[in-house]
Amino acid sequence: MVILVINAGSSSVKFTVFDMADQKKVLALGLIERIGIEGTTMKYSNFRGEEVKGEVPVKNPQDAVKLIAERLLDSKVGVLKSLAEVKAIGHRIVQGMEKIIQPILLDEKAKNIVRECGVLAPLHNPHNLMGIEACEAVFSGVPNVGVFDTAFHSTMPPKAYLYGLPYKYYEKDHIRRYGFHGTSHGFVARAAAALAGQPVESLKIITAHLGNGASIAAVKDGICQDTSMGLTPLEGVIMGTRCGDVDTTAVLYIMKQEGLTPDQADNLLNKQSGVLGLAGIGSSDLRDVEAKADQGDKLCAQALEVYAYRVKKYIGAYMAVLGGLDILVFTAGVGENSITMRAAILKGLEGLGLKLDPAKNAVRSPEPRVISTDDSPIKIHVIPTNEELAIAEATVKLVA
Numbered sequence: 001m002v003i004l005v006i007n008a009g010s011s012s013v014k015f016t017v018f019d020m021a022d023q024k025k026v027l028a029l030g031l032i033e034r035i036g037i038e039g040t041t042m043k044y045s046n047f048r049g050e051e052v053k054g055e056v057p058v059k060n061p062q063d064a065v066k067l068i069a070e071r072l073l074d075s076k077v078g079v080l081k082s083l084a085e086v087k088a089i090g091h092r093i094v095q096g097m098e099k100i101i102q103p104i105l106l107d108e109k110a111k112n113i114v115r116e117c118g119v120l121a122p123l124h125n126p127h128n129l130m131g132i133e134a135c136e137a138v139f140s141g142v143p144n145v146g147v148f149d150t151a152f153h154s155t156m157p158p159k160a161y162l163y164g165l166p167y168k169y170y171e172k173d174h175i176r177r178y179g180f181h182g183t184s185h186g187f188v189a190r191a192a193a194a195l196a197g198q199p200v201e202s203l204k205i206i207t208a209h210l211g212n213g214a215s216i217a218a219v220k221d222g223i224c225q226d227t228s229m230g231l232t233p234l235e236g237v238i239m240g241t242r243c244g245d246v247d248t249t250a251v252l253y254i255m256k257q258e259g260l261t262p263d264q265a266d267n268l269l270n271k272q273s274g275v276l277g278l279a280g281i282g283s284s285d286l287r288d289v290e291a292k293a294d295q296g297d298k299l300c301a302q303a304l305e306v307y308a309y310r311v312k313k314y315i316g317a318y319m320a321v322l323g324g325l326d327i328l329v330f331t332a333g334v335g336e337n338s339i340t341m342r343a344a345i346l347k348g349l350e351g352l353g354l355k356l357d358p359a360k361n362a363v364r365s366p367e368p369r370v371i372s373t374d375d376s377p378i379k380i381h382v383i384p385t386n387e388e389l390a391i392a393e394a395t396v397k398l399v400a
């Protein structure tokens with residue numbers, strides 16, 4: 001069964017084509033960037049290792065999906081004989097609020113709900129919808145399935161999702177914590193249980209998704225109990241360019257001092273803060289900050305310390321939430337790759353039962369692996385995330 005997975009963002013469309021019947025093989029994948037801006041480019045590669053890169057005349061998501069279909073059918077680099085081979089399309093959708101908490105077939109009613117949920121994700125849901133409508137036009141008759149970033153966290157209890165704000169804002173405006181990266185947290189929690197050879201339903205797991213965006217989740221018996229992101233993906237740990245938890249009064253103070261509009265403040269918190277803002281070297285990439293810190297840059301070293309400390313605090317908090325811990329999982333760009341950041345986060349946690357094996361931690365590998373010592377009471381795993389595969393699996397499950 002061939003499944004196309006689409007992730008339509010504000011200026012990019014990412015895609016992956018899986019043959020789920022052939023060991024979930026990736027037939028082709030790629031990305032169209034800078035849609036609607038000058039210099040729109042497409043990268044495409046297939047399972048034979050053939051690649052195409054270059055500028056493309058794409059003005060909107062519909063052009064993008066048309067071009068993806070053309071490449072998939074291309075006589076040289078294509079992987080399909082007919083678009084009818086695609087049996088379903090899975091879409092990554094950011095915000096489902098309390099209205100959609102499972103993967104769903106995107107009929108008119110469901111699309112209207114996605115539209116309504118856009119009030120809380122104005123930069124994401126409208127673009128996700130454009131991707132869905134483009135697929136309806138190009139892959140006519142093929143079912144579209146929505147897989148929501150918020151869905152995995154919908155099991156959080158009110159004590160975890162309510163803010164200490166007047167209750168009427170929850171009732172009237174749906175202001176609460178929703179959490180994001182849910183598809184990834186669910187995927188790596190299940191993969192960690194599989195690696196441990198135990199059912200996920202019997203485990204207490206903390207998943208640390210540390211990428212450009214970063215969030216931590218507390219998962220008990222396969223069900224999310226709490227997560228660090230909130231109403232939007234700003235809350236929680238320090239990220240590439242987002243500040244994470246901050247006293248809101250600090251923001252109000254800066255707004256007053258500098259005469260910032262709400263949009264300018266939003267930009268400051270989401271795009272200029274985090275590692276970028278703390279390290280001050282013009283890069284939010286942890287590799288750059290780690291390299292500068294190694295060369296003796298004090299602000300970079302401090303930024304890394306702040307980053308690690310915040311993650312450490314969430315691990316401690318979530319051990320309390322879960323009443324113990326069986327497995328800690330690291331995933332995403334930083335979590336999968338940064339040997340030093342994992343070590344910094346875990347330093348001093350041996351007394352809580354988290355014993356890192358330095359030699360295992362130093363191994364670079366694309367495979368799921370254990371990096372704790374054999375006698376560590378709590379296992380520490382590195383599990384590469386694969387949100388596209390998780391979306392494809394959820395799509396197959398729904399249409400089958």
Ligand code: ADP
Nearest residue numbers: 210211212213284285286287332333334337338
């Ligand atoms: P996104 O959140 O955009 O999906 P990723 O999960 O791919 O991002 O993570 C990207 C980030 O991972 C990069 O910005 C970089 O900071 C970090 N990263 C990737 N490789 C390494 C590495 N070897 N060492 C440290 N950080 C890394």
